[in-house]
Amino acid sequence: MTPSTGERAPGFRARNHHGETVTLDDLLGPAEGGVLLVFYPWAFSGICTSELGALRAGHADLAAAGVRVVAVSCDAMFTLRAFAEAEDLPFDLLSDHWPHGAIAREYGVFDDEAGCALRGSFLVDRSGTVTWSVLHGIGEPRDIVEHVRTALSPR
Template identity: 55%
Template sequence: MAIEPGAKAPDFQLRNQHGQTVSLADHRGEKNVVLLFYPFAFTGVCTGELCALRDELPTFVNDDVQLLAVSCDSPFTLRVFAEQEGLDYPLLSDFWPHGEAARAYGVFDEEKGCAVRGTFVIDKEGVVRWSVVNGLPDARDLNEYVTALNGL
């Protein structure tokens, strides 16, 4: 069961595509966070979603907002994926312990071994203010993220 709005967002420490450790707490008190879980790099729907975010990046990475995208891929895979698709925002590896962050947010598919499509808008105090969870084949609507951010 995915974390509901109003709940405290679980902190995590994950490596990005450059091997640097990133935590949710890094942004507490400074930025709202759009935390996006996706199944795997180099897959059709995931690539489409992440490239759509790239194309609207100033909306999701600015003085007030930080986008963090999380999958169970290794940091090495994420680095190649980011370079190939021109993704200049943090791609975080939930590779090991496998799916730990996705499990904490209730969006890990045990049978498939990956995160489902869950997005959480987290305010500067670390509270989930909005969320959406879609099945593996169903892309999310970025306009819903914008509406949620505007409501903060």
């Protein structure tokens, strides 16, 4: 079930595109403005590349406000590394590859039929509480500029 605003965000443990183990608690520690957790279906696909490119464009403002951006997909770590390098992405890409889709399932954004995450986004404050979320289908692009605005607005 998708966590609602005001609920505790599900914890997780995953490897980023550099092979480092990352947990939600690790991310929240240095993130004064919280964590913007963005689930996406597939690396190198058109909509995903466009969305993460828009996050790259807003990353400096988010980082200056203490908001940590983390993007999650079911792709393997080496695919994510190639994607991050090809697109010059300055934030962590987390692999939800194995157990396949476990994090996306915890957040209620896994599509069993397609075998990947839907386009779910969650803003999690320093205490681990979801303060905002949005969910779109696989083929429905998100307004990433609005994501950045929302993450930068005071809560």
